[in-house]
Amino acid sequence: MSTQGESTANPPALAVRRLARAFGQKVVVKGIDLDVPVGSFYGLVGPNGAGKTTTLSMITGLLRPSDGGVWIHGIDVWGDPVRAKAAMGVLPDGLRLFERLSGTELLSYLGRLRGLPVETVNTRSRELLDVLDLSGAGDKLVADYSTGMRKKITLAAALLHSPPLLLLDEPLEAVDPVSARVIRDVLQAYVAGGRTVVLSSHVMALVEELCTHVAVLNDGQIVADGPVAQIRGEAASLDDAFFHIVGGRAMSEGGLEWLRSSQD
Amino acid sequence: MVALFAGLKFRLLRNRRGLGLGSVGQVIALLLAVGIGGGIGLALAMLRSAPETATLVMANLYASAVLAWTIMPLVAFGVDETVDPRRFALLPIGRPTLQRGLLVSALIGYLPLANLLALLGSAIGVASSWSLLPLTMICAIGVLLMCVIFSRALAATMSGLLGSRRGRDLGMLVSFALFALYYLLSTMLNNSSAESFASSAAGSVGRVLAYTPPGALALIPADVADGAWLSAGGRAAIVLAAFALGWRWWGWALQRSLTTIGSQTENSASSRGLLDPRVTATSLSSTARLVAGRDMTMMWRDPMRRMPLLMVALVGIVWPLVVARGSLSGYACLFAGLLAGTQAGTVYAIEGSGLWLHMVAFGDRMRARGELWGHAAATLVVGGSLLAVSILVVTIVRDGWVHLPGVVGVALAGLFSATGAALFLSAYVPYALPQSRTSMFASRVPGQGGRAAGGGLGLMACGLIAAIPGGVLAILGESVNPAFRWVALVVGPALAWIAMWQVINIAADRYLDRAPEILDLVAVGDTV
Numbered sequence: 001m002s003t004q005g006e007s008t009a010n011p012p013a014l015a016v017r018r019l020a021r022a023f024g025q026k027v028v029v030k031g032i033d034l035d036v037p038v039g040s041f042y043g044l045v046g047p048n049g050a051g052k053t054t055t056l057s058m059i060t061g062l063l064r065p066s067d068g069g070v071w072i073h074g075i076d077v078w079g080d081p082v083r084a085k086a087a088m089g090v091l092p093d094g095l096r097l098f099e100r101l102s103g104t105e106l107l108s109y110l111g112r113l114r115g116l117p118v119e120t121v122n123t124r125s126r127e128l129l130d131v132l133d134l135s136g137a138g139d140k141l142v143a144d145y146s147t148g149m150r151k152k153i154t155l156a157a158a159l160l161h162s163p164p165l166l167l168l169d170e171p172l173e174a175v176d177p178v179s180a181r182v183i184r185d186v187l188q189a190y191v192a193g194g195r196t197v198v199l200s201s202h203v204m205a206l207v208e209e210l211c212t213h214v215a216v217l218n219d220g221q222i223v224a225d226g227p228v229a230q231i232r233g234e235a236a237s238l239d240d241a242f243f244h245i246v247g248g249r250a251m252s253e254g255g256l257e258w259l260r261s262s263q264d
Numbered sequence: 265m266v267a268l269f270a271g272l273k274f275r276l277l278r279n280r281r282g283l284g285l286g287s288v289g290q291v292i293a294l295l296l297a298v299g300i301g302g303g304i305g306l307a308l309a310m311l312r313s314a315p316e317t318a319t320l321v322m323a324n325l326y327a328s329a330v331l332a333w334t335i336m337p338l339v340a341f342g343v344d345e346t347v348d349p350r351r352f353a354l355l356p357i358g359r360p361t362l363q364r365g366l367l368v369s370a371l372i373g374y375l376p377l378a379n380l381l382a383l384l385g386s387a388i389g390v391a392s393s394w395s396l397l398p399l400t401m402i403c404a405i406g407v408l409l410m411c412v413i414f415s416r417a418l419a420a421t422m423s424g425l426l427g428s429r430r431g432r433d434l435g436m437l438v439s440f441a442l443f444a445l446y447y448l449l450s451t452m453l454n455n456s457s458a459e460s461f462a463s464s465a466a467g468s469v470g471r472v473l474a475y476t477p478p479g480a481l482a483l484i485p486a487d488v489a490d491g492a493w494l495s496a497g498g499r500a501a502i503v504l505a506a507f508a509l510g511w512r513w514w515g516w517a518l519q520r521s522l523t524t525i526g527s528q529t530e531n532s533a534s535s536r537g538l539l540d541p542r543v544t545a546t547s548l549s550s551t552a553r554l555v556a557g558r559d560m561t562m563m564w565r566d567p568m569r570r571m572p573l574l575m576v577a578l579v580g581i582v583w584p585l586v587v588a589r590g591s592l593s594g595y596a597c598l599f600a601g602l603l604a605g606t607q608a609g610t611v612y613a614i615e616g617s618g619l620w621l622h623m624v625a626f627g628d629r630m631r632a633r634g635e636l637w638g639h640a641a642a643t644l645v646v647g648g649s650l651l652a653v654s655i656l657v658v659t660i661v662r663d664g665w666v667h668l669p670g671v672v673g674v675a676l677a678g679l680f681s682a683t684g685a686a687l688f689l690s691a692y693v694p695y696a697l698p699q700s701r702t703s704m705f706a707s708r709v710p711g712q713g714g715r716a717a718g719g720g721l722g723l724m725a726c727g728l729i730a731a732i733p734g735g736v737l738a739i740l741g742e743s744v745n746p747a748f749r750w751v752a753l754v755v756g757p758a759l760a761w762i763a764m765w766q767v768i769n770i771a772a773d774r775y776l777d778r779a780p781e782i783l784d785l786v787a788v789g790d791t792v
Contacts, residue, residue: 098562
């Protein structure tokens, strides 16, 4: 891991240094260091409340860090936001869209707001809607989209300007299996083209299947990071490895005996 | 089980932080309910000295109460967590038990308490003798039960629709229609010299309402006192039939709402909008055009943004004509100009956390300023059009053509200054807007009431201050030399425009600097 994410000749796709965030007295992210190699499919995993969304929000410029820095391909996210924002596509979790625009209008508007030529925006929007199976819903208002459709249209917006890095917060959360497969295929094709994806997820099977690298976040700190095979180690699955890394407690350790009984 | 529902409602009331003051707020709400309900009840009780008038007033009052309660779920659905019966769909509770439980829970709260106190006062007012008091009390409580039953029956019938975007849009329209009706009626009555018209009209209406179920409840005691047993029996039959019908309607709607899932994705609106597909944000003006196109599309499609504009039109025409008198009444259009400008307020909060879409799309000063100019342009185009109609109508009706230059100068100065102030405060005093859109009157979220109130007051104050030069010149034009009207037409809007230009650029820089903090504040509206 380099010490100056912004100064190396071949900077990583994403470099995070001493990143921290406190809300009042509560420190949610406690000085994270992370390097994401170019061309990797990087999973950020951790239990609820570990700080995944807070970390991704600071990386994407949506939340100001209390301390530390973030570099995307050597560009300081907070020091040079114009170039940094052009270099990343973002899919946050739980944030609203412009609900009263249709899917097609939303993509067109955001593409043109980024300064892309009209023809480019139109061509890419059509292709993205087609690939993401949203062509039939392009004229519907986003307010009427299902959860899966919202994830897909947000992913389309993130891909529209063809950024070298995608940052996705729970991209497959509450998404139906068909939409999930479509999203996975798009992301794998994206990484196969030499670009980089960072995603957060609770689903270890998904991370194990998709990701080349993984970082385990627990209580605001990265407790393990590296290639998936290295993190899994001798464990039967990444799920088992994660369970041991974050110190999970098995059900057999006590309680809920009444669930094992057939009596009320 | 019924006690459980009552306990749930008490718990919900205790946990409510609507006023942002915690338990202090709840005490204030309780005192307000007791004060308002008790005050109205006291006033109604004093009608006891005029029995005939009291009966007609109560017929009006009882019918109005039932109508208001019935319409309320359309206007503010979701304010009571026990109202939406779908929340109980997965619980193993039979429909009759659920219905009784919901009835009891609906009778608990500040609004029912205020209603009960007012109705008990009305019972005293309508009791011509003390021996009739038990009967009038029963009738008053009957009115409250009727209010709750019909209100919940409509809420259950429309619960699927009201939980959807289209249902909430319908609620907005009903809200506006009610507001417009109230505004027109109250303005006309307050300004009419023929007071007898109101009283005689109310009396006529009361006599008709006496044959409706709530009106009948007001007249049964009088029939009993007069020994008109046939009439009393007939009215009692009307009341009982209404109760039976309302209870069965509610039961049917409840059963249906618990076993039906509405679709929110069918029959979507057409995507035809006002977005110009040729504009790309490569300069300040093109960014402004792009954002203005989006804003006007949203104004067209979103009732939350359309209703305030309709109010501007309503106030802009009605107020100068009804309240202001004489050929100078056109100057009252200043108020419409200020109101139109305020539509640019809280621009960063209008889409809730949707602000992130702009935050990740650009980080440069040109686009930040272009965005704000786009919001300003949309407000000026739409607000300016409404203002033009308002000024034209008032000028024609009042024959105020001589004053037109001064009127236009003052109104435009008000529009520009309020727009600038609104955009400036959007960046410097941002606050969240509720995104659930359950009511057109919902404009603040818990914990940000102070910011919202300060922002609103600051907006009107800054708007008025920036419009002062135009106003002074217009006054000179009316009192010293008519030529000043033409000076007001040019100088007033020009000065306000310069002020607007400056503060928009300052606000855009502030947005660039503080966007994450603004997002943090406005995102709170997503959950309200």
